[in-house]
Amino acid sequence: MKIVVMKFGGTSVANLSKIRDVAKIVEENSQKNKIVVVLSAMSGVTNQLQSYVEEVSSEPSRETDLVITSGEQVTVGLLSMILNREGVKSLPLLGWQVPIITDENHEKGRILNINNETIYHHFKSNDVIVLTGFQGISVNGVITSLGRGGSDTTAVAIASSLKAVRCDIYTDVEGVYTADPNVEKNAKKINKVSYEEMLEMSSMGAKVLQTRSVELAMKNNLTLQVLSSLTNTEGTYIVNENKLIEKEIVSGVSYSKNESKITISGIPDKPGISAKIFGLMASNNINVDMIVQNISQDGVSANMTFTVLTKDIELAKKTLERNNNELNYTNLSTDSNIAKISVIGMGMMSQSGVAEKMFKTLADKQINILAISTSEIKISVLIDKKYTDLAVKTLHSVYKLDNK
């Protein structure tokens, strides 16, 4: 039995007419394979539910998850209804009916287990299973949600669990681009990209796919496709690097504006201090991104800079201040007026001079670099937020990514 998982986001199911369009795409695909469709809630509904919750409390709880996971139930019911009326044998399922077991970390649940036997069982008498994205249930029977973009995670997790031939992520763009087309008009659609590159692009701000879902696909060697629900064209395939014939030196330029920088200086330079700092962040569920550490000039204390999501910056600051009796730093400063610019490419590994070119290009444009972080396949820098577009456009051109 060949299974394809198809995921549609909130804008693709924003109203009944759009859900009918989705039904057509699903129907077409169901003639070749068994299909699991994973749906988000109607985009307007999610915002409404979110605003109710925020008006009452900002603290994630059993209740907030109950409220914000109610929307997928509607889209799943409606799509399955339409499919059945069109003669496609379809069955709707909620997260807990599979079940998709998660931990009990509200609004940030992580999937622990999926009982794929339920899906196989229902495929005996159905060609399509329409499953709610975003939601799960803990072993204690408490409903949970997977966080922003959680439907991608649901889709990839179920596809991995079922050993699906492919997981198609439908969205309102035609694929992954060499840069954000809203910023760089000459951005090109990429045909194939490796998990590693996509991972760097996602975590660096390319909004098409959630980092977690790419990680999960990579771990399970699952082919992803990002494509548009509006046009009937192939999108971008995200695959194992072995499947890439030609490895681009730089395959894309991305940016993120929703991070803030924390700099701690005068930390006693002794073992265990980083573990302590990032342990504090982790125990408060604050994700840390870039980390740059330097020995200071006196040789006995260190400076550390790292970035967190801007929404977490206040909590991060307070947590560090509260624990300064253990940390003993001398100064702490934060800056939310920054952007992170990254260039990404598998070819970088075997090519020198990529970083130098980036630094020189930015310097030529008088853009000051506040911090640098590199991996085998990407270079990221922090700059002043106001230079974001300029940096993206210039780098896109310098690395010859412009569409001809």
Add this chain to the structure above:
Amino acid sequence: MKIVVMKFGGTSVANLSKIRDVAKIVEENSQKNKIVVVLSAMSGVTNQLQSYVEEVSSEPSRETDLVITSGEQVTVGLLSMILNREGVKSLPLLGWQVPIITDENHEKGRILNINNETIYHHFKSNDVIVLTGFQGISVNGVITSLGRGGSDTTAVAIASSLKAVRCDIYTDVEGVYTADPNVEKNAKKINKVSYEEMLEMSSMGAKVLQTRSVELAMKNNLTLQVLSSLTNTEGTYIVNENKLIEKEIVSGVSYSKNESKITISGIPDKPGISAKIFGLMASNNINVDMIVQNISQDGVSANMTFTVLTKDIELAKKTLERNNNELNYTNLSTDSNIAKISVIGMGMMSQSGVAEKMFKTLADKQINILAISTSEIKISVLIDKKYTDLAVKTLHSVYKLDNK
């Protein structure tokens, strides 16, 4: 452990501000008793969901129930959030989490069993359980809904199962009135009424309580109170007739305009023919209300008149026509331009002349009676719809129900 069940309908939870008002009422009550709150969806939401479903298909299914039961999840989550923030220990529960087991009759599910152990268990660490009304789950794990007004049924069923001291049904009116206050300005609020009277009133069109929920309360000898969520005053208690000190001869006048009449004439008068007709109705899930049968003048054939909800009239007609090879009637006619007027009262049983007074009053006003049906505690007549208000007002005055 003393438990009170409090049910709030869609208009009482129509937005966040109203849900906060509900929280205040619940908080007050939770100081004296353990509370189960049963909620409907926000009134606007239910209509929206219903309209989605109707746009796709009118046929009740697993999918339609999935869509229309999503709204209670939101109100239950929000109320429990607010209560917890106010320091009231509260837990939200969905129908399937109890579970409330129903049959698999979609959009008309009947409750088969309630696992009240779940509620007792959660009362160990909570003072309030906030439960979704309207929804249940079949033994096969399929989500179901209980039909219009199903939240009343949920409230009464859970109250009966938990042997609650009382089930309070909050609504936007202050109780049960001797007649619809919109029609009869002099209508009075009734302080106490028997189950039987309430049952007749509900099925006769008094919109405050669903018939099923009154039946269920009566069966379990559960005291109901109908009261307003807007004013802090006692409502109408619905109790065992033994608890009524003074039995009114006539306690109310009610009307219904949403029924239609079917008349079948020339039916062979042989055993089993009624069973066949009403068997056909039942198997199509058509509820039949008034039934009047007469032997026709020839002594070998019969005429039968009965009423069904106007929404079911076409289906009823088609069903009968399709089966006329078995039924062998000579003529079938329908009439939707009718109203049913009823006078109801426990005192009627021991008092003669009540029916005569009704018929004479209507005759004096030149209102023609199309059919009559009586029980021990009510008399119903069918009349031309346009005389509804006149009949209600006149009878209300004749039976001395007017507020002084």
